[in-house]
Amino acid sequence: MKTVYSPLHAGHAGTMELISGAIVPGFEKPSRAEIIRARVESEKLGSILAPEPHDLVAAKRVHRPDYVDFLPTVYPAWEASGRSGSAIPFTWPTRGLRGDVLPKTIDAQLGFYAFDGGAPVVKGTWEAVKSSYDVALTAAALVKNGERAAFALCRPPGHHAGDAFMGGYCYINNAAVVAQWYRDQGASRVSILDVDYHHGNGTQQIFYSRNDIQVINLHADPATEYPFFLGHADEKGEGVGEGFNLNYPMPFGTAFDTWSVALDDACSKLIAYAPDAMVVSVGVDTFEKDPISEFRLTSADYPKIGRRIARLGLPTLFVMEGGYAVEEIGVNAVGVLTGFEE
Numbered sequence: 305m306k307t308v309y310s311p312l313h314a315g316h317a318g319t320m321e322l323i324s325g326a327i328v329p330g331f332e333k334p335s336r337a338e339i340i341r342a343r344v345e346s347e348k349l350g351s352i353l354a355p356e357p358h359d360l361v362a363a364k365r366v367h368r369p370d371y372v373d374f375l376p377t378v379y380p381a382w383e384a385s386g387r388s389g390s391a392i393p394f395t396w397p398t399r400g401l402r403g404d405v406l407p408k409t410i411d412a413q414l415g416f417y418a419f420d421g422g423a424p425v426v427k428g429t430w431e432a433v434k435s436s437y438d439v440a441l442t443a444a445a446l447v448k449n450g451e452r453a454a455f456a457l458c459r460p461p462g463h464h465a466g467d468a469f470m471g472g473y474c475y476i477n478n479a480a481v482v483a484q485w486y487r488d489q490g491a492s493r494v495s496i497l498d499v500d501y502h503h504g505n506g507t508q509q510i511f512y513s514r515n516d517i518q519v520i521n522l523h524a525d526p527a528t529e530y531p532f533f534l535g536h537a538d539e540k541g542e543g544v545g546e547g548f549n550l551n552y553p554m555p556f557g558t559a560f561d562t563w564s565v566a567l568d569d570a571c572s573k574l575i576a577y578a579p580d581a582m583v584v585s586v587g588v589d590t591f592e593k594d595p596i597s598e599f600r601l602t603s604a605d606y607p608k609i610g611r612r613i614a615r616l617g618l619p620t621l622f623v624m625e626g627g628y629a630v631e632e633i634g635v636n637a638v639g640v641l642t643g644f645e646e
């Protein structure tokens with residue numbers, strides 16, 4: 305399988321995040337993508353291609369245009385206001401506040417277009433976000449043009465980003481962009497299978513009222529895990545979308561024996577939907593040694609995930625999401641892909 309990768313991700317670096325009451329270096333760091341890329345090479349998965357540049361039309365099919373246009377303006381506005389380092393919001397228009405009036409100050413605009421403080425913007429962030437988007441669309445075109453599968457080595461990830469908000473290390477929802485792009489290229493139905501440890505709240509929100517894009521999430525129960533405010537089992541879609549959103553929340557400590565039962569059930573729902581293509585939001589933060597997660601998958605489990613997905617027999621685009629055990633991230637992420645190819 306071919307991989308699409310851009311070195312421009314590396315400009316999104318030196319971020320800080322708030323966790324457990326402390327400001328620490330960001331877990332979502334450039335070495336993640338570099339280690340995955342090195343493993344793609346050492347495992348001889350296939351050639352590594354550079355992305356083609358795209359305009360932002362495909363992003364605006366799933367995100368509000370004003371949100372997409374805001375993203376490249378963030379760092380220039382931050383610098384113009386005399387700051388450097390990470391631009392991070394600290395005030396959000398939650399219940400009881402006005403979420404319909406865009407403020408004039410960059411600090412306030414950041415809160416307006418975010419659901420948490422987990423998506424810092426540094427000098428190279430927009431260029432990296434744009435490259436991640438280009439990577440996803442270039443890999444999607446490979447599959448559309450006849451490849452059985454492709455790997456979009458996206459960084460930063462995307463599945464927490466919703467129609468008009470960033471958060472959780474995510475800015476543009478790459479998986480949502482490519483699923484919509486497949487529809488716009490003539491696919492009748494597309495499935496998104498999100499196996500990242502965290503619920504893909506952005507992907508769910510974007511397609512919640514749709515019956516032409518099925519969204520399936522396997523994740524840690526939001527009652528006890530980030531993103532906390534979406535991802536419960538009773539969220540099934542609304543209007544014509546009812547029945548086309550499926551959530552499999554699981555408790556801390558879940559290992560592959562239980563996790564794979566959810567995957568099998570998800571696969572049966574996916575087969576019943578009979579999509580023309582599928583997008584896998586592939587996060588490997590389900591790993592037992594992940595520093596911010598509480599599942600217990602082992603490195604030997606990731607090829608089994610790939611093999612199960614391959615049995616669906618669908619054109620498949622893998623889009624990289626989370627995974628923070630950097631030392632093993634290459635083995636685990638590429639393990640899914642080599643398992644798929646067996």
Ligand code: Q9C
Pocket residue numbers: 323324422461462463464472473474500502530587589596625626627
């Ligand atoms: N103790 C992705 O995997 N921090 N995003 C949670 C919980 C945010 C994860 C802290 C985690 C975001 C793409």
Ligand code: ZN
Pocket residue numbers: 500501502587589625626627
């Ligand atoms: Zn995650």
